[in-house]
Amino acid sequence: MSDDFAEIEDAVARLRQDGLDDVLRAHREAAKAPPAPPSIIPAPEFPYSIPHPLSGTARIRCPLDGCPWYHDENPDTEPVRLVLPLDYAAEDVTAALTARANARGDARRLRVEEAITAHFADDHPDR
Ligand SMILES: [Zn+2]
Incomplete structure (x- = not known):
């Protein structure tokens, strides 16, 4: 049972990390964009x-x-x-x-x- 929870917690942690990486990547890309005219x-x-x-x-x-x-x-x-x-x-x-x-x-x-x-x-x- 606790293995299942650990597996679920790992999966949630990976998803959070992936989502955070996406957000940070988007911020980095936005910072590189040319300024608005x-x-x-x-x-x-x-x-x-x-x-x-x-x-x-x-x-x-x-x-x-x-x-x-x-x-x-x-x-x-x-x-x-x-x-x-x-x-x-x-x-x-x-x-x-x-x-x-x-x-x-x-x-x-x-x-x-x-x-x-x-x-x-x-x-x-x-x-
Ligand atoms: Zn006027």
Whole structure:
């Protein structure tokens, strides 16, 4: 009986060690990645709190003092779809979640940058 427990404890310890190694490897890889490109996007505000139906909305204001313009981004309006192969494995789910998050982040950044660029062209053409 105690051999079974020892075997299980060994297996759990190996799994923990493997998981920790994965996390540490991911941190090392992330540290080697090039820095994110500079962005024109100011830090967002979150004007609606739970349980407001628009909670989760990120509001990006014009960075110029006194300008009332803002752009709202609500992640709930984005489609939530995960593309997996028919015979998917756990790694496929992780890769699909990462790919979807990256694609949504890229699309969001592009929308906000385009909104800010259009706002500056319309309302601050001298800046
Ligand atoms: Zn403005």
